[in-house]
Amino acid sequence: MKLKILYIIFLSILLFQMGCTEPYEIETVNFESVLVVESTITNEFKPQIVKLSRTSKLENPEILTVNNATVIVSSSDGNSFNFNWDSETGNYISQQPFSAQPNVSYTLDITTQDGKSYSSSAVTLPNSIKIDEVYAETIVSPTENRDGVQVLVNTADPTGKEKYFRYEYEETYKITAPNPSQYSAEIINYNPDEGTYKVILTQRVPEEICYSTEFSKGITQTTTTELNENRVFRFPVRYLSKEDARLQTRYSILVKQYVQSVEAYTFYKIVKELGSVESLLSQGQPGYIVGNMVSKSNSNEKVLGFFEASSMTSKRIYFNYQDFGFDKPPYFVDCEVLFLDYNDNTVLDDDPDERQTFYDYVTNRNYQVLSLGQGTVYRIVQPECSLCTSFSSNIRPNFWED
Known part of the structure; x- marks a missing residue:
């Protein structure tokens, strides 16, 4: 699929704002309420997720969730998976867990409460490529000029077929309260x-030991198309300053590697270049990118988003600040x-x-x-x-x- 930017609204306004010395309040002109679709089904056997929302005005960038829609993922082998809206997360979650299978194509169909219908193009699961190694090294941050820890990934596809990779992480760290009370x-x-x-x-028993988990934000991708060998080597997925309180006791990171299609890689590459850093799609995004979702009710209606099938593998490591010769970070x-x-x-x-x-x-x-x-x-x-x-x-x- 050939992806292209159809238009970017407000570009002249933004450029004008950058050149002004007086404050300039951005206002939305000709605002369109556009359906936003975010979904990646994987080879993990789990409840899969579809996120639906609508674009909001730049001056009021709240997330407008879409409720009471009918969401179905259909496969070429005759299976159909229904999704229910979860009021706690605002996401649509499959009624039963399932995993995307090789050599099977999948299509996402959505019918909103007002009767409008949307569908994705068929997607297939790329080959699964295991992460070879996740490791951490001491590094000096080029932007912060401070010592810290860089988490790196090595992986390779000896077949040379899969060349597009996206990374996410879940970091969990142990917390010890410095002044526990009994x-x-x-x-x-x-x-x-x-x-x-x-x-x-x-x-009482002092509550001094806890564990917190945080999830990566933004889009982290790489490709091997311009390399001599189909190998991801020393790719950085997380940097932590030696002053980061997450390192104060013990730290763990689970790195997830998603093998992508060229269409999915290109779509999210453009999203990132347009400035989305808080989520896969910013609802206040000042532009429109063609994905693989279309309106079946109105061919002229714009739809933001991408339905993707991706092979996921993961690897977890642990480390302490002492492993790198650092002093204990502040609380x-x-x-x-x-x-x-x-x-x-x-x-x-x-x-x-x-x-x-x-x-x-x-x-x-x-x-x-x-x-x-x-x-x-x-x-x-x-x-x-x-x-x-x-x-x-x-x-x-x-x-x-x-």
């Missing part, structure tokens, strides 16, 4: 007129332990009312009590420094290795 604090009998209350401290936030005296409830000494400060911090900001010492002096700290569950999860992933 108390939960409850304030009762608060008297706002007198500024008095009672603090009840109950012992995610600056942790300041405060000492507040319940008996200090005046401002005569130009000090804050520590009793009221303690009440406000514990009640309204969820500060955690670390200890009670010297009779009425409480040590407290912000929740992120004591309860890692305030921004992460204490559920250890099944795949995790220490």
Whole structure:
């Protein structure tokens, strides 16, 4: 399929804005509500996903999900897979898990709530190419000029048939709270007129170890078409500064490699060149790119997006900051332990009312009590420094290795 850019709206406006010294507010001219389709079915046996949304105005780039559509993937071997809309994610998820099979073509059909119908061209699954190696090396960032870790990928197709690759990653890192608290604090009998209350401290198991997972954003692709051999070598998929808090305890990254067709590779290459960095398609994208989706109801209607079948393989690695000779990175936030005296409830000494400060911090900001010492002096700290569950999860992933 030959892909081309039909038009890019607002180009002159954007160029004018870059040359102006006065602020210029971008406004949408001749806005069109266009259906956006994002879907990659893979050789993984799992519930497959179709994302449907509509373009929004540049001055209000919210994601407008499309609900209550009929979504079906049909295969040339006679199978049909229905998708249901999931209100939690806003995506359409197949009613049953399935995997794309070799030598079988797949077509996506969509009927929206207003009765409009859309269909993709038939796509087939490329050959599966295993990742040879995922590894991490110390590197100096050319843009940040700081030492860090670069995660690299090596892979090769000895047959020379598959030349287009896209990469995603899932990074999971262990978090250890620097100021774990073995108390939960409850304030009762608060008297706002007198500024008095009672603090009840109950012992608990400290919540100090958590695990967070984040997913890659944007489009990361490469091709071997201009190389002497069909080999991806030292391709960078993730850079982490040595100051990155994700490296503070233990870090793991799962790199996913998708083998693409030339049509899919070209489509997403153009999307990236137009500036999409937050998702496969930016709903506020100031342009229109022909994909492999068309309207069956109106041949003149524009549709954004691409339905793709891709072979996926993955590989996971773990490492610690010590593996590279780095010092321990700083924590995610600056942790300041405060000492507040319940008996200090005046401002005569130009000090804050520590009793009221303690009440406000514990009640309204969820500060955690670390200890009670010297009779009425409480040590407290912000929740992120004591309860890692305030921004992460204490559920250890099944795949995790220490």
